Amino acid sequence: MRRLIFAVALMAAGLCPAAADTSRPVIDVHIHYSEDAWAMLPPPEAIKVLRQAGLKKAFVSSSSDDGTQLLYKAAPDLIVPVLRPYRSRGETGSWVRDASIIAHVEARLKANTYAGIGEFHAYGADADTPVMRRMVELARERKIFLHAHSDADAVERIFKQNPEAYVLWAHSGFAPIDKVRDMLARHKTLWADLAFRSDQAPGGRLDASWKKLFLDYPERFMVGTDTYTPERWHYVVEQARYSRTWLADLPPDIADNIAYRNAERLAAWALGQ
Numbered sequence: 389m390r391r392l393i394f395a396v397a398l399m400a401a402g403l404c405p406a407a408a409d410t411s412r413p414v415i416d417v418h419i420h421y422s423e424d425a426w427a428m429l430p431p432p433e434a435i436k437v438l439r440q441a442g443l444k445k446a447f448v449s450s451s452s453d454d455g456t457q458l459l460y461k462a463a464p465d466l467i468v469p470v471l472r473p474y475r476s477r478g479e480t481g482s483w484v485r486d487a488s489i490i491a492h493v494e495a496r497l498k499a500n501t502y503a504g505i506g507e508f509h510a511y512g513a514d515a516d517t518p519v520m521r522r523m524v525e526l527a528r529e530r531k532i533f534l535h536a537h538s539d540a541d542a543v544e545r546i547f548k549q550n551p552e553a554y555v556l557w558a559h560s561g562f563a564p565i566d567k568v569r570d571m572l573a574r575h576k577t578l579w580a581d582l583a584f585r586s587d588q589a590p591g592g593r594l595d596a597s598w599k600k601l602f603l604d605y606p607e608r609f610m611v612g613t614d615t616y617t618p619e620r621w622h623y624v625v626e627q628a629r630y631s632r633t634w635l636a637d638l639p640p641d642i643a644d645n646i647a648y649r650n651a652e653r654l655a656a657w658a659l660g661q
């Protein structure tokens with residue numbers, strides 16, 4: 389009876405039991421903590437948000453990288469540091485042609501521990517510039533992944549440079565589902581995050597074609613928010629809840645893979661754990 393009352397109370401609060409359940413661990417692989425977020429959300433507050441979302445871990449990168457280091461120091465158990473090559477905001481479009489980025493990234497890689505390089509932006513032939521080529525080499529040397537906000541063409545160019553590169557494809561390239569399937573079929577070390585897209589589960593209901601894709605590639609997908617502006621931090625808790633809701637439409641082991649295990653494995657590989 390108590391249980392029934394509790395369930396009714398949840399429904400009255402607009403929360404179906406699946407949506408209210410925070411027991412499924414989630415790793416958010418697409419968090420940024422860039423300069424403009426630091427004042428609005430100082431590190432202890434940012435960590436509080438990540439914990440409120442019930443996250444097991446968060447992959448964090450930032451412009452500049454100092455933001456990532458601040459969060460990592462505040463909660464090393466929670467933060468998986470990823471090195472964004474940008475020294476400040478506004479380098480998104482210019483960095484691939486800026487040779488001074490290379491020394492910056494090399495110095496950071498020497499000074500700190502990172503699971504990956506990214507999230508960076510590179511489209512088409514930009515993936516073949518000397519700066520991007522060096523990023524691919526550095527990732528190979530250090531056995532870390534590349535978090536690429538890229539079109540399929542740029543991802544292909546990365547794999548041409550290093551067929552064994554580990555690539556986390558941000559937003560699954562915002563590519564249509566058939567393209568995502570095609571890319572996963574062709575590259576065994578390509579993972580795809582679902583940040584800032586909702587076509588996999590419009591309104592929280594798992595789409596049938598995406599369900600089939602998740603069942604066919606249960607080890608390749610991850611979830612994330614993408615806090616590319618400070619305001620996006622308001623969605624971190626909601627995003628984890630949304631993910632838990634649609635993941636509940638999958639068999640539990642596959643839901644766990646997408647919720648956190650795939651990310652956990654990638655981080656463990658990169659950090660040598």
Ligand SMILES: [Zn+2]
Nearest residue numbers: 418507614616
């Ligand atoms: Zn992003």
